[in-house]
Structure formats: structure tokens, C-alpha cells
Amino acid sequence: MSIDQTETVGKTDSSSVESDVLDIIAKQAKVERATLTRRTALAELNIQSLDLVEIIFALEDKFDLEVPYNANDPRSAGVSFENVGDVIDGIAKLIAQRDARKTA
């Protein structure tokens, strides 16, 4: 895999989260998954606003969580959608928060 593993993605089963996120982004962007790295910017993949909304929908469905993303105020989500690594980390964070709430 060509993924740069220098950063950890949280204590949830990180490799499977990463793998699922990559699958979802690759599918939406219609690119080979192997061409994606953590540093790939979503803008480079020609992801338009509706594509991003579809990616978020797919992520929510896959991981059964809510991503509080508002297209008018993207920063409110607490997850950056700048590049692939941001998405992986953001989703890992949301999974950890969700699990913390479940065990609380």
C-alpha cells in the first residue's frame, strides 16, 4: 500500500477504518484506491460539493455515525475534508467519540 503511515489514526481498529475510508473516497472520485495517499487533496480528485456530500453520506452509513457537516459552514463539522488523511483522522475521532458515549 502506498499509504503514508507516519501518523496514527486513533485506537479504534485503525487499519480497517483507513481502508474503508479509502474505499469510499476512491469509489466516489472514480480513481484506483492505490493512487490515494494521506496527502492527496480532495480538490485534486475533482470532488465537487455534491460528491463530498455523498462521501459523507457513505461514511455515516458505513460507520453508523453523524458527521455534523454543513456545506455553508464546513469548519463546523470538526472534521476537515482537505485531504485524505484529514478524513481518515476525522472519522477515527468521531468513532472514538461515539464509542466513548456508548460506554459512558
Added chain:
Amino acid sequence: MSRVVITGLGAVSALGLDVRAHSEALRAGRCAIGPLATIVTEGLVTKIGAEARGFDASAYFESGKLALLDRCAQFALVAAREAITTGGLGFRGGLGSRTAVVIGAGVGGQLTLDENYYRVYAQGAKRLHPFTIPKLMISAAASHITMEHGITGPSFTVASACASANHAIGIAFQMVRSGAVEVAVTGGTEAAITFGTMKGWDALRVMAPDTCRPFSHDRKGMVLGEGAAIVVLENLERAQARNAEILGEIVGFGMSSDAGDIVLPSPDGAVAAMQACLADARLAPEDVGYINAHGTGTAANDITETKAIHMVMGEHAKRLAVSSTKSMHGHALGAAGALELAATVIALREGFIPPTANFTAPDPQCDLDYVPNEARSQRVDVAISNSFAFGGQNAVLALRR
């Protein structure tokens, strides 16, 4: 070609249940957005809207008739009654066959659809009420108006999402202007605040969580509204001959399509529609004193619309007033253009410009005079009202006092 005047007006929305209430609310700059009360909001991201509070259908319809009417048709009928009654027209005895009914609606009987799908799919109902289909069809409101008033000329419904009402009114205007009919009862209606629809809007990620702040730097998106507004259009000679009170004149209508994105607006499409409207009305940019903007409060619309107004109006863009009354009555989708035309008619007649409510601070990319928060006393002779729909369907009306 006949000149086309407005001789009747009716409105129902979160601002109130008649024209007088609309006038008071618009003048006061009162935002009617609040927590949703007509639906359960548990499980929704968006918990606010602009609902027609206090609308009690049983006050307007006897129970037998009510069983046939979705809320969408109820709103249209109530607004049509006000427009026709105050307009002083009767359609039985000849005029009915020379009158058209053209109504805009985005989705139609959505509450009926939702409720019955829930019964069938979720509750396993074995049968549905026989009125389900006639209640939910998008054209029901127009049909009921013809039946209640004995109008036997052309009647149909126009759907172009958020531009439906402007398209409907524009087509009705063309029909009266051309002489195809003498009178048209036209406008738009919508009652699409249902749990299922709100889930759909949530998924689009464009809804504001707090309120609607068009053109303001901290705007966070749109807020749904509901209601109806209906106008009676009449050729000028006829209106003068019967000494009708003339509330305003429709002087032009322009349309265009972006042929671009299904949700993102394009400045070029908006420019083309505004220019087509001005050309149709034989107006110069300098003639326009007020623009009732589409102004949804989304990041994309408000920047695009501002850019388009600059492109059409040139230097004059900075001198005219622009406001979005959606900041007060919400985005009523298929009824939006009609409520906004009603607001514009009221404003021109009464000599004030309705404000853009909830405005906090300017956005550098939205640099026009948006009449923030307080209505302004000002005589305006000519206004245009913009509707730019999802799917790039644009329709602009020009109005003279």
C-alpha cells in the same frame, strides 16, 4: 398586447394568515422562523422552520371538503379566496371561461404522501383512504381553485422547484398580456415540512441550524417555510372599466436555464434571466429601485446572486436596494416566488422596502445594500423579484407600482 395589472392579492405563511398580517410583519422586519411545531423533530438535524402557525383548516373548510385537501391545497384555497374576494371578481356567468388558473408548486401533497407511505410501508396498512391520490397530486390546488370559484378556462400547475411560483405567475402574465385570457388567478403554494422531507433536506447539508441570515457573513444556510400567495391578474382595460383597485402592474418576465449543476447556481444563468426580464419590460437597469432577491442564505446562492446583480446592474447595483424576505418567511420552495411577489406588491404600494432580517455583519463577497434588519420608508416605482431554482431553472418578474 394588453397591460397586465394585479387586482387581487392573498397570502398565507409564517408571517400571518392574510395580506394585512404580511404587511405588518414585513414592515416590522419580524422573523417568523422558530422551532418546528407541526412535526416531531427527534432524529432531525434541522429543528427550525417558518410554519404557518395558527392555521386552522377547519376554520376555512367544512369537514367533507377538508377530507379532500392536503395542507398544500388548503393554503392555496385560502389565499385564492382572499385574492378573489378583495379583488371583487365573480367568475360565474361568463368570465370563468376567460380566466386561467396557473399555480406553482414544488412537490404538492407531501404530507399526504408521507403519511400514507408510512401507513403502508411502516405500519403494514392493508388499504389506504380512497382520497389519497386526488389529495396528493401536485395539481390538486389549481383544480380546487377552479371548482370553488367556477373558473372554466385553462388551469394547470407549474413545477420548477424553488422557481415554480415565478414561472407560474410569469406564464399567467403572458397569457393575459397576449389576450389568451382576460383574467388569471396565479401564484404558488407549498406545504412540504414533513419528517421525511426534512430528512432529505438534512442530507443535503445546506440547512441553517440557527436562523436564516441571507447575505450576512455568518449565514449558515436556508430555513424551510410554507404557505401560499395568490394574485389576480387582469388586463388593464378590463380593470379600469370596472373601476377595480389596481395594486400594481406586472411589466416583464424573464427565464433562463443554467444547464450547469443540479444544485450549484451559476451567475450566468441568473444574469440571463434578469436581463431577459428587463428586456421584456423595456426597462433599463437604472429604472429598478428594489430587488427582492432569491437570497436563500446559503453560501453559494448569496455570492452568486450578488455577482449576477453586479453584472446586470453595473454601477447602479450599489444604488438600488436588495433584500431577502426569506429571512422572515423562510424558503417556501414552490410558494417562494409568490410570497416574495406579494411582499414586493405590498412594499411598492405602501412605500417601504422590507428588510433582510437576522443580518449581523457584511460578507466581503456580498457588497450590496441589503436593507439590514429594519424596513426602510422609500418610494420605489419598479422592482424585480428573483427566483433561481435547484437545477438551474431561473425566473424573474418585474413589477411597477
